[in-house]
Amino acid sequence: MRIALIEPDLRHAELIGRLIFAGGHACQHFTVSRAFLDRAAEEFFDLLITENWAGDHCAEDVIPHARAILPNLPVIVLMTQPRESQVVAALHAGADDCLSKPVRGPEMLARVNALLRRAGLRRPPNRRRDVIGGYAFDAAHCAVTFRGQTAELTPKEFRLALLLFSNLSRPVSRAQILETVWSRRRDVKSRTVDTHASRVRSKLQLRPELGYSLTPLYGYGYQLDAIPLEAVVEAG
Known part of the structure; x- marks a missing residue:
């Protein structure tokens, strides 16, 4: 599967990217949401993992824009020491799951795989390969x-x-x-x-x-x- 990651923290992004690749998925990293949204208009992603602050906008604003381009796109939001109100706001905005930072490898991969299973394969016929x-x-x-x-x-x-x-x-x-x-x-x-x-x-x-x-x-x-x-x- 092709996973997009919006994470301004480069060190944490490298950790997540290595975990995702080790789990058998491709990871495309972006430091801001605008770069991701521009790429999503041309290339397909099966899942979006985004920091609660996506470099230029909050995740609550990014999610609807992402789904306007890729309908039904599953989304996981990353949060540092999240408060209950933050988790609730993210879920109300359309997030499918939330994870605390720094991520724990086995848990993150398990949640990613579970979410991809629930989402199923909804790639359009012309987007069934990873194009980079x-x-x-x-x-x-x-x-x-x-x-x-x-x-x-x-x-x-x-x-x-x-x-x-x-x-x-x-x-x-x-x-x-x-x-x-x-x-x-x-x-x-x-x-x-x-x-x-x-x-x-x-x-x-x-x-x-x-x-x-x-x-x-x-x-x-x-x-x-x-x-x-x-x-x-x-x-x-």
Whole structure:
């Protein structure tokens, strides 16, 4: 499932993103609600998790706008030391559930999965794949479609690619890659990660002249960036 997260706190957002990905879902992070609403007009999300203060508006205001774009969208609201009045207000505004911050991993995943089960699969026919930045991810077949072509990936290449695209323009550490792609195995060699990154770069044509740059971060990990078309034209 594709989950949107609105969380101004970057450290807490990273924690939630890792938990969601480990639970088998893709997570797209936004620091403000406006960015999420703009993206939701183009791409489908199965669930929204939002901080009570969504960076630019309160969750009570964000929920109706989100559902005007994605009808019946399930919503979980995050709150720090919530008062009963806050929880009641969020539920009256349309939230399906509320969670205290910082989240507890097993509880959060259990609530996410329970809510997705109750919501059922309501994706429209043209939105049954995760589409990020023009790349459509088909988890059932470990395939990615872009610019009219389809690339078949191994399961680990697919999870790495989805991890990088879900963290577009943000650094992804080797520790996070090992945790989500190789389930924390300590015997995975550094060059194995580099080899998989190279294959993903090649198969998905992640080159600056085609709008994307996958950069190794020395001593840390990798970062995938989208390059605006105007920048590519000017460079040419």
